[in-house]
Amino acid sequence: MFLLDKLEHYAGTDRIALLYRDQAVSYRALHRQAEAFAAYLLDTFGESDAPVLIYGHKELLIPACMFGALKAGHSYIPVDTTFPRERVADIVEQSAPCLTVNLTETALSAAKVIDGGALERILLEYDGRFDGVDRLADDHTVYTLFTSGTTGRPKGVQITARNIAAFDEGIAPWFDCGLTEGVFLNEISYSFDVSVCALYYALSRGFTLYTVDKQTLSDPKALFTALRASNIDIWVSTPSLAEFCIRSEQFCETLLPETKKFVFCGEVLTKKLAKEMLSRFPHAEIVNAYGPTETTVLVTAVRITETLCEDTRPLPIGYPFSNLRAIIVAPDGTALSEGQYGELLIVGDCVSTGYLNRPALNEKAFFMEEATKRRGYRTGDLCCMENGLLYYLGRMDGQVKLNGFRVELEDVESNLAHVENIARAAVVPVYEDGKTVALTAFVSLQEADGLSSLARAKKIKTALAETLPSYMIPRKIVAVDAFPLNSNGKIDKKALSALA
Numbered sequence: 001m002f003l004l005d006k007l008e009h010y011a012g013t014d015r016i017a018l019l020y021r022d023q024a025v026s027y028r029a030l031h032r033q034a035e036a037f038a039a040y041l042l043d044t045f046g047e048s049d050a051p052v053l054i055y056g057h058k059e060l061l062i063p064a065c066m067f068g069a070l071k072a073g074h075s076y077i078p079v080d081t082t083f084p085r086e087r088v089a090d091i092v093e094q095s096a097p098c099l100t101v102n103l104t105e106t107a108l109s110a111a112k113v114i115d116g117g118a119l120e121r122i123l124l125e126y127d128g129r130f131d132g133v134d135r136l137a138d139d140h141t142v143y144t145l146f147t148s149g150t151t152g153r154p155k156g157v158q159i160t161a162r163n164i165a166a167f168d169e170g171i172a173p174w175f176d177c178g179l180t181e182g183v184f185l186n187e188i189s190y191s192f193d194v195s196v197c198a199l200y201y202a203l204s205r206g207f208t209l210y211t212v213d214k215q216t217l218s219d220p221k222a223l224f225t226a227l228r229a230s231n232i233d234i235w236v237s238t239p240s241l242a243e244f245c246i247r248s249e250q251f252c253e254t255l256l257p258e259t260k261k262f263v264f265c266g267e268v269l270t271k272k273l274a275k276e277m278l279s280r281f282p283h284a285e286i287v288n289a290y291g292p293t294e295t296t297v298l299v300t301a302v303r304i305t306e307t308l309c310e311d312t313r314p315l316p317i318g319y320p321f322s323n324l325r326a327i328i329v330a331p332d333g334t335a336l337s338e339g340q341y342g343e344l345l346i347v348g349d350c351v352s353t354g355y356l357n358r359p360a361l362n363e364k365a366f367f368m369e370e371a372t373k374r375r376g377y378r379t380g381d382l383c384c385m386e387n388g389l390l391y392y393l394g395r396m397d398g399q400v401k402l403n404g405f406r407v408e409l410e411d412v413e414s415n416l417a418h419v420e421n422i423a424r425a426a427v428v429p430v431y432e433d434g435k436t437v438a439l440t441a442f443v444s445l446q447e448a449d450g451l452s453s454l455a456r457a458k459k460i461k462t463a464l465a466e467t468l469p470s471y472m473i474p475r476k477i478v479a480v481d482a483f484p485l486n487s488n489g490k491i492d493k494k495a496l497s498a499l500a
Contacts, residue, residue: 001136001161002168004071006204007031015181017203020060020211027206030064035130036123037068043126045074045098051144053077053095053110054190055088056103058213061119062190063199065101070142073135074098077144077156078190081106081214082469090153091146094356138162144356145193147293148399148407148472152414156356157193157293164200166349167296170321174287174301175201175234177260182233187212187241192404193293194266197236207234217241224250231258238266238404239273239435246273252280265289265298266404268392268435269315274304290317290392293406294365294377296350299324300390314434316389324348328385336384343396344383351375400429400436405471412439412472419463421446426483427474428497440500441474444483453479476500 010017011031018025025033041052052069054076056062062078069076077095079088081104092100092110100110101119114122136142138161146154175197184202186209188195198209210230216222223245235256242264245251253259262277262284269288277286291298300318302308308315320326328342329335336342347369354362367376382393398409409427416425423446429436441460449456457477464473484495 001070001134001142002165003200003204004067004134004136006206007034007067010206013206015206016208018060018063018186018209018211019183020058020213023060025060030067032127033061033064033123034067034071036126036128037065037119038071039126039129039131040122041069041072041074041099042131043129045072047073048098049073049075049140050098051075051077051095051141053079053092053097053100054103055079055081055083055100055106055108057081057189058186058211059103059116060211061116061123062103063203064123065119066143066190066199070136071130071134073140075141075143075158077146078195079146080189080191080469082189082471083191084466084468086467087154087469091156094146094153094156095144136161138165139353141353145191145293148405148411152411152418154411155358155361158353158356159193159296160353163296163350163352164196166323167196167298168201168204170323170350171197171201171289171298171301174263174289175261177233179205179207179233179260181206181208183208183210183231183258185210185212185230185232185235185237187217187237188404192266193297194236194238194404196297197263202234217244220244220248224248224255228255230256232256233258234261234263235259236263236265239264239269240267240403242277243273246276246280253283256281259284261285261287263287263289263301265291267401268433269304270433270435271309271315272433274315275306275309278304278306278309288315288318290390292346292377292379292381294352295324295346295348295379296352299346299348299350300326302389313391314393317383317392318390319388320346320390321348321350324350326385326390328383338385338387341382341384341393344379344381344390345376346379347372347374347376349374351377400439402429402436402439403471405469407439407472409439412441412468412474415464415467416441416443416460418467419460421449422460424483426491426493426496428493428500430475430500438475439472440476440478440496442478442480442483442496442499444480 010027017027017030100113144156184207186198286304289298289301302318325347327345430438484492
């Protein structure tokens with residue numbers, strides 16, 4: 001795999017691969033750690049290719065575990081600490097990992113678990129013992145990311161080495177700054193696919209990943225101190241992070257004088273934010289990009305200009321990458337002409353091999369294009385194309401993007417239905433400037449609970465925290481005596497949205 005080859009190449013230099021607070025990991029150290037972990041896996045599990053699950057946040061040893069797993073012929077499953085223990089247990093059950101690396105204080109139940117201390121001892125014991133043979137083929141699964149699912153269970157998207165190579169080829173022109181080395185922002189959770197930009201694009205080019213964790217992000221003073229010291233050349237994040245930063249006048253070219261590109265993805269980029277970024281960073285490029293997890297991170301991009309911001313239409317999500325095809329189709333599958341609205345299909349080597357152990361979902365979401373024998377994915381996104389540019393008009397189902405994370409509203413509703421004393425639930429997104437900023441849940445109770453609205457909401461949120469990541473928990477919870485119904489006898493979510 002190209003990344004493993006590049007890691008070995010840069011291991012012969014003094015370049016820094018990872019910076020995290022006052023700690024640094026060189027490419028040389030990263031390569032040695034990855035090979036030591038690979039040697040341990042081969043010694044312990046032989047030729048097994050069962051996945052390795054990694055539970056943590058931004059710990060410096062996570063990339064070594066990822067790349068070591070690949071060298072030994074395993075895939076990896078990154079799970080962030082925002083996932084509660086019950087959801088992690090579900091992922092363990094679905095994926096059957098041969099090993100779980102637990103870098104948290106939360107106890108996990110799995111076939112074989114090692115903690116951070118055991119991992120450090122393993123890396124010392126197996127240092128220099130790898131046989132030097134990388135075991136990753138192009139069709140081998142590299143990672144599986146678990147995303148929100150309509151049944152209340154997360155679904156695992158499998159991404160291969162071929163998929164990542166196609167992504168790297170497609171995104172390269174949009175990240176290119178003419179640099180042979182530099183600093184790349186690494187703030188996105190490893191369980192979110194946009195982190196692949198840092199892990200695969202940036203590391204394969206000898207960049208330094210400047211790591212910012214949740215604790216720093218939650219403290220504006222600490223965040224701005226970190227950014228001021230970062231010397232970031234390329235910034236990749238959801239628009240939400242920039243919207244948080246831009247509340248301060250400090251967030252401007254003076255704070256980040258080296259930054260040449262800002263690439264935003266994962267959720268809607270509003271014109272308001274785009275205009276502010278163009279004003280505050282006049283010498284940097286602002287890029288809007290789009291892509292589902294199932295098509296390997298990103299598949300379109302466009303440079304944002306003042307002209308696009310002044311257009312009456314929303315900002316476009318970009319031009320399709322040169323190595324794939326984007327097709328707009330009608331409900332019957334007929335291809336539509338430019339300017340017509342329909343579902344966006346993506347065809348190319350970037351398309352996932354499918355969801356882990358979900359044949360019914362795979363048949364519904366994926367297809368094979370007969371003419372090219374390339375895989376395709378039905379995004380469920382309503383889009384249109386004009387002059388080669390794609391415009392996003394919303395979801396065709398109950399899925400939304402919230403703070404960069406993909407959330408199935410039915411997933412949240414399903415988990416609400418399991419909370420004590422809730423008879424039925426409906427969840428609607430709350431929009432501002434065309435993007436989802438929060439969720440509101442409406443619930444009917446099995447019996448009166450005598451609680452105030454505030455106490456009830458707190459109790460329900462506490463219960464949800466046992467099964468859902470924090471970003472999926474509704475900000476507002478409203479108890480109703482009865483749900484409004486539409487002409488089909490279904491809950492009228494349009495009417496609920498007016499109350500959200």
